[in-house]
Amino acid sequence: MKLYLTPNACSLADHIALHEAGFDFDRIRVDIPTRRTESGDDFTQINPKGYVPALVLDDGAVLTENVAILSWIADRAPQLAPGGELGRIRLVETLAFIGSELHKLLIRSIFPTSDAEKAAVDEVIALRLGVIAGQMQGDYLFGDQAGVADAYLYVMLRWAGALGLPVPEPLPAFVERMAARPAVQQALRHEGLA
Ligand SMILES: N[C@@H](CCC(=O)N[C@@H](CS)C(=O)NCC(=O)O)C(=O)O
Structure with a gap:
C-alpha cells in the first residue's frame, strides 16, 4: 500500500x-x-x-x-471507528463535517483572496470549531478511544493554531493529547x- x-x-x-x-x-x-x-x-x-x-x-x-x-x-x-448501531453513520457524518465545513474553510483562511474574505471565513470557522468542541464525547470525538476522525480533526486544529485562530475548550487539551500519541x-x- x-x-x-x-x-x-x-x-x-x-x-x-x-x-x-x-x-x-x-x-x-x-x-x-x-x-x-x-x-x-x-x-x-x-x-x-x-x-x-x-x-x-x-x-x-x-x-x-x-x-x-x-x-x-x-x-x-474497527477500533478506530465508533461502535453501536449508528457508529458507521456517525463517523461519516463527522468526517463530512470536518471535510466540507472545516477543511475547505481553513484552506480559504490560509489562501484568502482578500482581507474581507479571510475575516468572513474566520468567523464561520470559529462557529464550526464551537460545534465540534461541543461534540467531544470524552478525551476524543467518540469517547475515550482515538480514531480516524480524531486524526482528521487534529490536523485541522494544527492548521487553526498555526493561523492564530482561537481554538475553543476542550480542543487545546485534545491537540496535546493527540500530539503525544506514538x-x-x-x-x-x-x-x-x-
Ligand atoms: N476533497 C479533498 C481535498 C484534498 C485537499 O484539499 N488537498 C490539498 C492538500 S490539504 C491539496 O493537495 N491541494 C492541492 C490542490 O488542490 O491543487 C479531500 O478531502 O481529500
Missing part, C-alpha cells in the same frame, strides 16, 4: 490513521505546485484530481478523498514536522 502525501497537508490525517491502524505502507511525497512525486513522476497519473491524499492499495486500486480513505481505514481497523509522533517525524 502506498500513501501519497505532502508534509503538513491534510494527508497527515491519513498518515496518522494508517499508523494508528498498525498497517504497513510506503510514503511517497508529492510536490503540489508541480504535481510531481519525489521521484519526478507525474502525480496526476495516479490521482487525476492532482491533490493529496491518494492511497494505492496492494491490488492497484486508487482511493482518493480524505473521507473515503479514512473510512476505508476504519473499516479495516502514531502521531511517528507520522510527524516522517513528514519532518517533529
Whole structure:
C-alpha cells in the first residue's frame, strides 16, 4: 500500500490513521505546485484530481478523498471507528463535517483572496470549531478511544493554531493529547514536522 502525501497537508490525517491502524505502507511525497512525486513522476497519473491524499492499495486500486480513505481505514481497523448501531453513520457524518465545513474553510483562511474574505471565513470557522468542541464525547470525538476522525480533526486544529485562530475548550487539551500519541509522533517525524 502506498500513501501519497505532502508534509503538513491534510494527508497527515491519513498518515496518522494508517499508523494508528498498525498497517504497513510506503510514503511517497508529492510536490503540489508541480504535481510531481519525489521521484519526478507525474502525480496526476495516479490521482487525476492532482491533490493529496491518494492511497494505492496492494491490488492497484486508487482511493482518493480524505473521507473515503479514512473510512476505508476504519473499516479495516474497527477500533478506530465508533461502535453501536449508528457508529458507521456517525463517523461519516463527522468526517463530512470536518471535510466540507472545516477543511475547505481553513484552506480559504490560509489562501484568502482578500482581507474581507479571510475575516468572513474566520468567523464561520470559529462557529464550526464551537460545534465540534461541543461534540467531544470524552478525551476524543467518540469517547475515550482515538480514531480516524480524531486524526482528521487534529490536523485541522494544527492548521487553526498555526493561523492564530482561537481554538475553543476542550480542543487545546485534545491537540496535546493527540500530539503525544506514538502514531502521531511517528507520522510527524516522517513528514519532518517533529
Ligand atoms: N476533497 C479533498 C481535498 C484534498 C485537499 O484539499 N488537498 C490539498 C492538500 S490539504 C491539496 O493537495 N491541494 C492541492 C490542490 O488542490 O491543487 C479531500 O478531502 O481529500
